[in-house]
Amino acid sequence: MSEDGRVSNWTAPAAAAPVDATVTLPGSKSITNRALIIASLASGPSTIVGALRSRDTDLMIDALTTLGIEITAADDDRTTLRVTPAPLHGGSVDCGLAGTVMRFVPPLAALADGDVSFDGDEQARIRPLDTILDALRAVGAEIAGSALPFTMRGTGSLRGGSVEIDASGSSQFVSGLMLSAAAFDEGIAVHHVGKPVPSMPHIDMTVEMLRRAGVRVDTPETGGDANTWRVYPGPITPTEWIIEPDLSNATPFLAAAAVTRGRVRVPNWPQSTTQPGDVIREILALMGARVDLTAGILTVEGPDTLRGIDFDLHDVGELTPTVAALAALAEGPSILRGIAHLRGHETDRLAALTTEIVRLGGRAVETDDGIRIDPAPLRSGTWRAYADHRMATAGAIVGLRVPGVEVDDIGTTAKTLPGFEKLWDAMLSTSITSEVGS
Numbered sequence: 001m002s003e004d005g006r007v008s009n010w011t012a013p014a015a016a017a018p019v020d021a022t023v024t025l026p027g028s029k030s031i032t033n034r035a036l037i038i039a040s041l042a043s044g045p046s047t048i049v050g051a052l053r054s055r056d057t058d059l060m061i062d063a064l065t066t067l068g069i070e071i072t073a074a075d076d077d078r079t080t081l082r083v084t085p086a087p088l089h090g091g092s093v094d095c096g097l098a099g100t101v102m103r104f105v106p107p108l109a110a111l112a113d114g115d116v117s118f119d120g121d122e123q124a125r126i127r128p129l130d131t132i133l134d135a136l137r138a139v140g141a142e143i144a145g146s147a148l149p150f151t152m153r154g155t156g157s158l159r160g161g162s163v164e165i166d167a168s169g170s171s172q173f174v175s176g177l178m179l180s181a182a183a184f185d186e187g188i189a190v191h192h193v194g195k196p197v198p199s200m201p202h203i204d205m206t207v208e209m210l211r212r213a214g215v216r217v218d219t220p221e222t223g224g225d226a227n228t229w230r231v232y233p234g235p236i237t238p239t240e241w242i243i244e245p246d247l248s249n250a251t252p253f254l255a256a257a258a259v260t261r262g263r264v265r266v267p268n269w270p271q272s273t274t275q276p277g278d279v280i281r282e283i284l285a286l287m288g289a290r291v292d293l294t295a296g297i298l299t300v301e302g303p304d305t306l307r308g309i310d311f312d313l314h315d316v317g318e319l320t321p322t323v324a325a326l327a328a329l330a331e332g333p334s335i336l337r338g339i340a341h342l343r344g345h346e347t348d349r350l351a352a353l354t355t356e357i358v359r360l361g362g363r364a365v366e367t368d369d370g371i372r373i374d375p376a377p378l379r380s381g382t383w384r385a386y387a388d389h390r391m392a393t394a395g396a397i398v399g400l401r402v403p404g405v406e407v408d409d410i411g412t413t414a415k416t417l418p419g420f421e422k423l424w425d426a427m428l429s430t431s432i433t434s435e436v437g438s
């Protein structure tokens with residue numbers, strides 16, 4: 001759905017020629033929403049430069065503002081934000097379909113003086129949440145409910161302490177607990193038990209950003225305890241956050257080069273990063289593309305023959321829809337593994353991807369922990385997005401090579417990349433520099 005609530009059908013443009021474009025991406029959702037939480041609990045005002053403005057980040061801004069934080073955008077630039085902390089009070093939070101809002105805000109809301117009610121989109125109500133709410137209860141919070149909608153009965157402080165959780169369903173349980181924990185009386189020690197935690201780079205991102213703001217954090221690597229992350233109580237330093245471009249959102253554009261024998265350049269690609277999107281370089285190279293990162297510009301050139309891939313995406317599950325679209329257009333079989341937890345993303349992504357690939361004549365089957373995709377000619381038809389921004393962009397990739405693919409709800413890309421269609425059209429309109437703005 002688009003921001004104004006309309007469902008918008010969109011015929012994905014087929015590439016008449018190899019794409020040749022430079023695409024500048026807006027800021028990272030994950031870094032922006034972490035910066036907003038950390039800045040809200042800091043000991044003074046912080047600045048965020050290059051913030052993503054999208055449904056997920058605007059929901060985060062609204063949530064924090066509702067609880068008392070002052071967040072203002074620069075007059076001439078919506079992506080520059082000033083965040084001024086204030087005592088937190090009760091309110092009502094709309095999580096939309098944003099995992100980062102529904103998992104990162106409740107720990108902060110436990111510090112509010114008053115009730116904070118949470119709700120979200122219908123699909124958000126079935127996303128896993130009880131793990132983090134149970135953890136908050138175990139460290140002193142009073143909460144009515146165990147999924148959306150629920151109410152946090154804030155008392156102005158939270159004890160904190162040690163808690164054991166099974167975070168195999170989402171890394172966001174660990175990140176959410178850590179992000180606000182410096183403001184808990186005893187900080188927090190999160191001990192994970194269960195199958196491996198997915199999306200570890202996102203936990204690394206949390207740790208790195210907390211440390212940048214002066215928070216003391218122990219990890220399994222630095223603290224000595226396997227599967228335990230510890231955040232010590234203490235002040236959070238006001239910080240100037242410079243947000244990297246969203247590398248996961250870059251992947252459909254890079255895929256466009258890979259499937260059209262074209263060339264796409266993405267400037268401002270970080271030399272080192274905790275964003276999982278960086279792994280697209282390895283994936284595209286394995287599929288046969290030429291990948292080069294020089295002077296901050298990532299260039300991908302598509303191969304004559306796109307190879308299938310056997311890849312464990314457990315750490316970088318966010319990339320699955322893009323990789324599945326690539327695999328559906330590849331010459332050989334692909335196996336995408338390690339991603340059972342994607343059944344709890346915006347939609348059940350394993351079911352959604354296999355259904356949509358098969359609907360267009362492709363060969364895809366769900367496995368216990370992923371998808372197997374075999375080469376088959378695809379035909380025109382409707383590609384359903386299931387209110388999932390990355391399903392929508394996966395349909396756009398397929399449509400580059402299969403004329404007549406209609407994405408039923410391209411507006412859902414506004415979750416993290418408003419203006420996606422404009423940017424996609426600009427990429428296709430030849431070798432030009434295209435930018436999506438605020």
Ligand SMILES: O=C(O)C1=C[C@@H](OP(=O)(O)O)[C@@H](O)[C@H](O)C1
Nearest residue numbers: 030170171172198199202317318
């Ligand atoms: O912490 C984050 O910013 C995210 C963590 C990951 O969640 P899961 O661990 O639930 O996959 C990722 O898929 C999501 O898009 C963003």
Ligand SMILES: C=C(OP(=O)(O)O)C(=O)O
Nearest residue numbers: 097098099100318345346
């Ligand atoms: C899983 C995703 O989002 P969320 O932050 O809502 O979990 C995603 O963006 O791929």
